[in-house]
Amino acid sequence: MQIDWIHFTPWTSLLGGVLLGVAAAALFLNSGRILGITGILEGVLAPKHADSPWRFAFLLGLFAAPLAAKFFLPAELVQTPRIDANWAMVIAAGVLVGYGTRWGAGCTSGHGICGLSRLSVRSLVATLSFMGTGFVTVFVIRHVL
Amino acid sequence: MQSVIEFVLGLLFGVGLLISGMTDPGKVQGFLDVAGVWDPSLALVMGGGVMVGLLGFTWAKKKHSSFSGAPLQWPEMTQIDRPLVLGSLMFGTGWGLAGFCPGPALVAMAAGNDKALVFVLAMLAGMVLFDRFKSRDN
Numbered sequence: 001m002q003i004d005w006i007h008f009t010p011w012t013s014l015l016g017g018v019l020l021g022v023a024a025a026a027l028f029l030n031s032g033r034i035l036g037i038t039g040i041l042e043g044v045l046a047p048k049h050a051d052s053p054w055r056f057a058f059l060l061g062l063f064a065a066p067l068a069a070k071f072f073l074p075a076e077l078v079q080t081p082r083i084d085a086n087w088a089m090v091i092a093a094g095v096l097v098g099y100g101t102r103w104g105a106g107c108t109s110g111h112g113i114c115g116l117s118r119l120s121v122r123s124l125v126a127t128l129s130f131m132g133t134g135f136v137t138v139f140v141i142r143h144v145l
Numbered sequence: 146m147q148s149v150i151e152f153v154l155g156l157l158f159g160v161g162l163l164i165s166g167m168t169d170p171g172k173v174q175g176f177l178d179v180a181g182v183w184d185p186s187l188a189l190v191m192g193g194g195v196m197v198g199l200l201g202f203t204w205a206k207k208k209h210s211s212f213s214g215a216p217l218q219w220p221e222m223t224q225i226d227r228p229l230v231l232g233s234l235m236f237g238t239g240w241g242l243a244g245f246c247p248g249p250a251l252v253a254m255a256a257g258n259d260k261a262l263v264f265v266l267a268m269l270a271g272m273v274l275f276d277r278f279k280s281r282d283n
Binding site for chain 2: 001002003004007008009010012013014015016017018019020021022023024025026027028029030031032033034035037038041042045046053054056057058059060061062063064065066067068069073077078079080081082083084085087089090091092093094095096097098099100101102103104105106107108109111112113114115116117118119120121122125126127129130131132133134135136137138139141142143
């Protein structure tokens with residue numbers, strides 16, 4: 001195995017991860033809610049689930065993050081997106097992610113961070129499943145096609 | 146007041162995604178590409194998040210309600226079933242294909258990235274599509 005030392009960012013990734021954990025833990029401790037982006041979007045899309053304004057407040061904060069980062073963080077901390085996928089792949093990927101996360105009832109935040117932190121076996125299975133096909137898909141597009 | 150706290154937590158989560166590299170699909174695919182030149186960064190994102198999360202959720206297990214007074218809504222589902230696995234396998238395929246998962250895509254969209262915007266629209270369409278199929282099943 002060859003390590004990509006040029007792009008490897010151990011400290012900022014660890015720091016970013018810690019912030020994700022702090023936000024997830026604080027949301028549950030303060031509001032009693034699981035920080036799962038899939039669930040938050042579900043509540044916003046389907047009004048019957050929109051039982052409280054916390055989802056809108058959280059999403060607004062999420063949307064404000066790039067602006068806040070621009071003003072308060074050094075530019076080298078925030079990485080510019082590099083997107084290899086073409087438009088057709090982006091659309092196909094979006095549909096797969098939307099359908100799949102609703103079907104599996106969670107994504108990287110709800111199952112990955114919150115679920116693993118709760119020691120949920122169900123979320124561990126979900127996380128291993130989506131990481132598994134993530135590895136396979138990138139292998140196929142980078143080394144087979 | 147609660148909404149202000151929840152706004153700040155959304156902001157914190159978004160900044161965490163930006164700093165960690167999750168909003169950069171190249172970095173996500175670099176992590177998923179174990180057969181190529183591998184970028185292990187995302188393992189540290191997950192490690193850092195779960196490390197802090199473990200402390201928070203362990204603390205929450207000793208509490209009867211949240212600080213705001215609202216009940217602690219622990220997820221009730223524990224079963225490992227077909228929807229969980231098939232849905233997650235499908236999600237991972239899309240994640241690998243473009244390098245975006247839902248949270249980072251929303252943040253990259255808010256940062257003005259055009260491909261992230263199209264990804265989010267397709268993702269919302271996928272979610273609506275699922276709801277249609279599901280309601281037909283019922």
